[in-house]
Amino acid sequence: MPPxxxxxxxxxxxxxxxxxxxxxxxxxxxxxxxxxxxxxRRPDGGSVARTPWYAELAYPLDPATDITGVLYVLPADxxxxxxxxxxxxxxxxxxxxxxxxxxxxxxxxLVARHWPHVYRMLVASQTSDLAERIIGQxxxxxxxxxxxxxxxxxxxxxxxxxxxxxxxxxxxxxxLLDALQFHLRLPGVxxxxxxxxxxxxxxxxxxxxxxxxxxxxxxxxxxxxVDELYGLAKAAVGVIDHLRGLRD
Amino acid sequence: xxxxxxxxALPAVLDDDEVPFVLGFAPDPxxxxxxxxxxxxxxPTSYQVEWPVGELWLxxxxxxxxxxxxxxxxxxxxxxxxxxxxxTDAGPDPARPYLSAGLTRQVVExxxxxxxxxxPVRVVPSGPDQPQTTALANCDGTLADEVTLLVLHVASxxxxxxxxxxxxxxxxLVGAVPDVDVATSGGSxxxxxxxxxxxxxxxxxxxxx
Numbered sequence: 001m002p003p004x005x006x007x008x009x010x011x012x013x014x015x016x017x018x019x020x021x022x023x024x025x026x027x028x029x030x031x032x033x034x035x036x037x038x039x040x041r042r043p044d045g046g047s048v049a050r051t052p053w054y055a056e057l058a059y060p061l062d063p064a065t066d067i068t069g070v071l072y073v074l075p076a077d078x079x080x081x082x083x084x085x086x087x088x089x090x091x092x093x094x095x096x097x098x099x100x101x102x103x104x105x106x107x108x109x110l111v112a113r114h115w116p117h118v119y120r121m122l123v124a125s126q127t128s129d130l131a132e133r134i135i136g137q138x139x140x141x142x143x144x145x146x147x148x149x150x151x152x153x154x155x156x157x158x159x160x161x162x163x164x165x166x167x168x169x170x171x172x173x174x175x176l177l178d179a180l181q182f183h184l185r186l187p188g189v190x191x192x193x194x195x196x197x198x199x200x201x202x203x204x205x206x207x208x209x210x211x212x213x214x215x216x217x218x219x220x221x222x223x224x225x226v227d228e229l230y231g232l233a234k235a236a237v238g239v240i241d242h243l244r245g246l247r248d
Numbered sequence: 249x250x251x252x253x254x255x256x257a258l259p260a261v262l263d264d265d266e267v268p269f270v271l272g273f274a275p276d277p278x279x280x281x282x283x284x285x286x287x288x289x290x291x292p293t294s295y296q297v298e299w300p301v302g303e304l305w306l307x308x309x310x311x312x313x314x315x316x317x318x319x320x321x322x323x324x325x326x327x328x329x330x331x332x333x334x335x336t337d338a339g340p341d342p343a344r345p346y347l348s349a350g351l352t353r354q355v356v357e358x359x360x361x362x363x364x365x366x367x368p369v370r371v372v373p374s375g376p377d378q379p380q381t382t383a384l385a386n387c388d389g390t391l392a393d394e395v396t397l398l399v400l401h402v403a404s405x406x407x408x409x410x411x412x413x414x415x416x417x418x419x420x421l422v423g424a425v426p427d428v429d430v431a432t433s434g435g436s437x438x439x440x441x442x443x444x445x446x447x448x449x450x451x452x453x454x455x456x457x
Contacts, residue, residue, distance in 0.1 A: 021327055021426040021439065036423035038338045050338075051422075052330040141427030 004112035006104030009122035012095075013136035014144075015076060022053045022140040025086040025147070026070045028172055033058055033068035044162075054084075059165060069169050073152065073160065074138070080130050081152040083160055084138065085172035087179075091135065091146035094179035097193075098122075106192035114187050117171075118178060121148065133168075135175060148172035253283050253398055255290060255391040262291035264311070267380055270322040270411040271446060272298065272305030273432045284401055295391070297404045301449060306408040310400050312391065319386035320400040321372075322411035325430075326379040327439075328418055335373075344421070346371055346413045350381065358406035359455045367406040371414065383410035405453065412450035419443040 023036040036056055037049035046059035054074035061067045072084040098108050112119040118135070125134035130151040138145050150168055152160070183189055259279040276298065280287040287298040294311035297320065306322075313319035332350075340348035349356045350371035357366040370384045385403035389396025419425060425443060429436040 020330065021428050023422045023424040023426055026424065034423045037421065038334055049423075050334055052334060143427050 004109045004119070006099050006108045008112075009108055009119070009126065010099040010104070012122060012125040013076075013128070013130070013134055014139060015074065015082065015136065016139045017053055017074075018139045018141060020053060023051060024140045024143050025054075025072055025084070025138055025145050026056070027088040027145075028069060028071070028085045028169060028176075029061070030058075030068045030070050031066055033066075033070060057160065057165065059162070069165070071160075071165055071168065076130060076151065077128070079153060081157050082130070082147075082149040083152055083164060083168055084147045084149040085168050086138070086145045086147050087172055087176040088145055090176045091179045094182050095146070097182070103193055107186075107189065110186055110188050110192055115178060118175060121175070133171065148175050253288075253394050253401065255295060255397065257281070258288050258290040258295055260291065261289050262294065262296060264291040264294045266291065266294075266296075266309075267323050267382075268296055268298075268307035268309055269325050269432070270307055270408050270415075271432075271442065271449070272307050273437060274435075275305065276433065286401065286404065293391075297401065299405060299408070301452075304445065304449070306405070306449070308404040308408055310391070310397075310404075313384065313386050316388055316390070317386050318389050318391055318393075318396050318400060319384050320404050320407055321382045321384045322404075322407040323380040323382050324411040324414040324418070325381070326374060327430075328381045328414065329374040329379050331418075331421065332373045332381075344417045346410060347417050347421075350414075356410060358409060360402060360406060361453070361455050367403045369403075369407050369410045371410065381411075381414055383407040383414065409450060409453045412446045412453070415443055415446040416450050419447065 026033075026036075035047060035049035035058060037051040039047050039049045041047050044059065046057070049056040049058070054072045057071045057073065059069050061069045070086075072086070073081050074084060076082045098104055098111065108119070111122075121133050121135040124130070124132045125136045133148065133150050135146065135148055138147050148168065148171055150164065178185060183193075258281060261278045261280075276287075276289075278289060280289040280298065282288075285299065287300075289296055289298075294309060297308045297310065299306040299308075308320055308322045310318065310320040328347075335344075335347055336351060340351050342348070346356060350373045353370070355368035355370050358369050359366045367385050370386075372378075372382045372384050374381045385400070385407050387396060387399050387403075389399070391397065425440040428439050430439050430442050432442075
């Protein structure tokens with residue numbers, strides 16, 4: 001069996017734009033969207049906004065709630081662009097556990113076993129030779145944001161289809177919700193963190209999270225549409241602050 | 249304070265390659281003379297005009313811009329440098345009149361506060377030799393000519409206003425302001441704060457008609 005410890009995922013790809021005055025990426029779901037860059041409207045109600053560093057793609061998710069999906073195309077290297085969906089810092093705490101020395105090996109092994117799609121994206125992000133979907137980071141100014149991204153090569157660099165946008169958006173939301181609920185959803189996570197009998201301050205804080213995270217819902221189901229996921233993702237945002245408390 | 253405006257009489261404390269950013273957040277401690285409400289200092293072939301605005305400063309600089317032509321300029325800094333190629337591709341846009349003036353090379357007529365006249369100001373995009381985007385007003389004459397300096401004195405606030413408006417249009421362009429600090433004479437300020445101040449000053453300096 002191949003190794004599945006934290007060493008297999010701990011160095012994700014970083015696209016570093018911090019040397020330039022680059023507008024920060026907007027998280028995938030945007031209420032009251034305001035474009036960054038020179039805007040070209042599309043017939044479907046969406047738009048493409050160009051900056052010197054990336055193209056910002058916007059498409060209306062739900063006109064009734066003024067929610068816009070926002071993705072990016074930015075260069076990764078000379079022959080590869082990335083189609084990027086930002087999940088902000090929603091992955092940060094989960095990744096800190098995965099890559100941390102205390103529980104990282106055990107948790108990463110659990111992710112490899114139970115969430116192979118997430119594990120694959122993390123492993124695929126360890127190489128500069130990008131060939132499949134990754135979970136990585138984009139740095140702009142003083143910010144580091146987590147992204148889910150698809151490499152675009154050859155003719156794929158000339159345009160992005162709605163299907164690609166929807167598929168990546170959904171995958172990014174799945175990753176976000178998985179990450180925010182890992183303490184609830186990842187089988188075996190409590191045991192890996194030391195077991196319910198070892199009520200450390202950290203686990204106490206985690207227990208406090210569980211009730212807050214319950215508002216997210218039991219988990220989202222396969223087949224949920226992108227627009228339906230918004231409500232789940234929105235409810236999850238408040239949980240991030242609780243998760244940050246674990247580091248204190 | 250003095251009533252006459254003589255280039256030779258200004259304190260010679262500048263380098264000619266010094267390009268001040270239009271907004272100053274701290275006073276320049278170097279010697280200056282006050283003329284007509286502004287502070288003047290010079291280099292070998294250039295000079296600066298500095299207007300106090302509350303606790304801030306509007307900074308412009310002047311010099312010869314061609315044979316027999318003197319000019320006064322204000323710098324919007326290098327923040328637009330990487331945007332000009334895209335702006336050029338996109339062409340002029342009525343929503344961005346000052347940036348568009350930089351593309352078309354047409355002058356912007358800037359009203360003078362308290363006067364019925366206006367000053368024609370050009371927007372000069374950044375280029376390989378000059379990373380700053382500048383606003384420029386010029387006239388016939390030389391720096392040795394007091395009348396020329398008086399004309400440029402009057403024009404200095406309009407060019408500063410255009411530089412401020414360029415920053416306002418930049419903020420609209422980027423939508424989300426980059427999370428960076430900008431070095432200033434007084435240390436550094438977040439770019440978002442600098443752009444907010446620029447918008448407030450641009451509005452305050454625009455004559456109501």
